[in-house]
Amino acid sequence: MTNPTAAMLVIGDEILSGRTRDSNMHHLAGRLTEAGINLTEVRMVSDDRTAIVDGVRALARKHDHLFTSGGIGPTHDDITADCVAEAMNASIDVRSDARAILQAHYDRQGIEMNAARLRMARIPDGATLINNPISAAPGFTIGNVHVMAGIPAIFEAMVASILPMIAGGDPVLSESVRIDRAEGDIAARLSELADEFANLSFGSYPFRQNGRYGANVVIRGIEPQQIIQATARLRAAFGDDAS
Amino acid sequence: MTNPTAAMLVIGDEILSGRTRDSNMHHLAGRLTEAGINLTEVRMVSDDRTAIVDGVRALARKHDHLFTSGGIGPTHDDITADCVAEAMNASIDVRSDARAILQAHYDRQGIEMNAARLRMARIPDGATLINNPISAAPGFTIGNVHVMAGIPAIFEAMVASILPMIAGGDPVLSESVRIDRAEGDIAARLSELADEFANLSFGSYPFRQNGRYGANVVIRGIEPQQIIQATARLRAAFGDDAS
Structure with a gap:
């Protein structure tokens, strides 16, 4: 088979401690198989800077696509966006397009924009935003790396929005x-x-x-x-x- | 924390194609947390020789313990034991202790021992057997690598039998x-x-x-x-x- 290959990086202490059972991997595996993309490797790492940066570098190099889940929320343990930027040698800061999306969402709901929420507008330079129809905070694609949220409903919506944009292979x-x-x-x-x-x-x-x-x-x-x-x-x- | 660290390698095309949802990772994660062992990395790879050998080498080197699941049955796609032997630079052949366990089990059930079943007695030199109370075919420990079956009931029984033998840390x-x-x-x-x-x-x-x-x-x-x-x-x- 010469179908494209993909890897997944699942990020989060809660999975590795056994507290939460991951469902995103199984979901993505099924969608990729339908799309003719061969998921050939999955790694699960904790909310640890070195582990995430090394994982992104290794998997993005080896595969046509890398999908990540988890670690893009507003709290101190959400470090995925910064780690992906580092792994891809991109600079990262609050980006106005992502900020505008969040601001509009919070305005509609009467929620205050604060420093924590603003962190979710940190997007690497050169990345394309991935739409989040549920809670607005976007994912992003940089190079061959697709960065998505860990909450299953949001992860699944993001997968649905990007898969049609990725060239698949012959359906298996x-x-x-x-x-x-x-x-x-x-x-x-x-x-x-x-x-x-x-x-x-x-x-x-x-x-x-x-x-x-x-x-x-x-x-x-x-x-x-x-x-x-x-x-x-x-x-x-x-x-x-x-x- | 200075608790021991562990990694897991989940082996099997059926997980990566989305056909089967892995449950062994979640089970092991919970048991290790109780035992004060920090599961810090999980990888899932397909039934591919290079992927398994590379995964075993990388994870066994980085962590105090590596647990594997899957690929130790009698069919052509069950290549885990041979791959682990290669990764650990051990020779491997049918071993008399494992063969005797299988033979006794099949004799009790009136099942014929054939070439395929005999493959399940292939155990690396220097490995210690892990008891399989359900279908007899043993797992094994070689160095810091614990090789177990993929069928959840058997995997869980094997985890229960080896965890008490592994030094844990302070319970988290x-x-x-x-x-x-x-x-x-x-x-x-x-x-x-x-x-x-x-x-x-x-x-x-x-x-x-x-x-x-x-x-x-x-x-x-x-x-x-x-x-x-x-x-x-x-x-x-x-x-x-x-x-």
Whole structure:
């Protein structure tokens, strides 16, 4: 596959302490797969300057796109925008376009603009704003790095607004076959099929149900005809145990 | 804090494609926090040899412990054990102790031992086995790397069996205060408190409920008296809006 590749950097102590369960990664993974973009690496780091800067640098260099979530709010632990600017060698300050968006939003709601809220208008030079339809404070894209909020509803809205602007690849198609046999019984045949259909990926995801083992085999690829053929061969190999 | 640090490497295409939502990271994060071990970095990579080897090397070097999940089953895409051996410069082959455990398990269940199942007895030289009370196929510890299965029930059982053997630190205590004001209104005061109580960490986790904003502030640290004091100051600062 020559589809574009993407990485994600999830930022926040609350995820790593086990207090909050991240849902943004799973959401982004699904949207990227639909768009034909291969998410190949995810990193989760704490609200730590060095960890964020190093993570952004490493992932932006290796992948066509990097998506970040978290750390762009008004409190002292929200340091993502400044870290991304540093990683991308950009200067950063309160930007008038972002400030105007926030001011209009607060005016409508009768909320006071203060120093903390003004921090959310800190945007690196050269970045493009990402619309936040929920609480106004924008995300931004700089180079191949897309910086988004951590609150899931806002993160998801931001993803929806930028994905159409990113060139995707051929959509990755998949077919799933449930096989009611233990993985150890299907592994040899599966390996042969994976060798034979080298353009497809065969994933085996074991499960246990009512004390018995089975596996969901997922065949993924870009060519629908190949997937249909491989799926038929897999079903034939396991007869009544495949569904 | 001088507590030990840990990283996690989650291995599997199914997580990155959005097909499966990982739950092992959240589980491990909670158990490590209870044990006084700071989970500071998580990476998720696909079933790719280079990605796994590089991830193990980088994370094992930087942290006191590395926990991996996924990729130790019998199918062709289960390459974790061989990759960990390569990353740790250990040789790997079917080991008699692991083979005996599997053979006894299959004999009890009347299941045939075949080449695919035998792959699960491939254990690096010098590794210690981790008990798998559910499906027998063991995990292992080599150096500071703990290699565990991806199926959540098995992963969780393996974590329970090795954590007592790992030296933890002082348990990290936390106190949570809900403040029914927007983050932008509490940020300045919170930042002052964070400066004043430099041994504690103050996390602010915004939420939206019934169209209004609030934040859960979590104060974490090792000294209970400091946490009690900081919590009282925070509550006093926001009066009726704190609960």
